Amino acid sequence: MNVYVLEHIYGNDECESENYKFLGVFDSAESAEKAIEFLSGLPGFRDYPDGFLIEKYAMNDVHWTEGFGWDE
Template sequence: MEDPQVYLLWHARHLVVEDDGSIIHTDPDGSLHLDEEEWRLLGVFRDEATAAAHLAAARELPGFRDEPDCFQISPMLPDEDQWTDGYFTVIHGRHGNGEHI
């Protein structure tokens, strides 16, 4: 039986520049640093190997090649809701609805 999962290929562009001009891309354990980043969805693929091939090609493109280790392949089941609890936005120490946090 065919794998029911699809594979999403993402890229994170990190927005925070440290005082010394550097950008933190990965944490000490090698995982992707998650703090103030923009995510781009490059594609949805039928199998992980195809997603990996597209990742390798994207690493050579302008912009992506500046952050070559900031890709992520995420498996996902079709027709599965990923936002079941909603969300809120924090703006300068307040929720998007104006409440202090």
């Protein structure tokens, strides 16, 4: 089974920052697209319509398998 994670990300060139929002988890890409249709009309989101991202994930799988370290 797969799930579809909806996020919104945009950067500000002046301060080189990135703004990230986790928006939800959906059972289909179509449901995530419907959420984008709704959110696109809201303040902030309508100013950055290209910031929406849908990512497909398999359930019950580990998606980060390399570990991490502070000396990268």
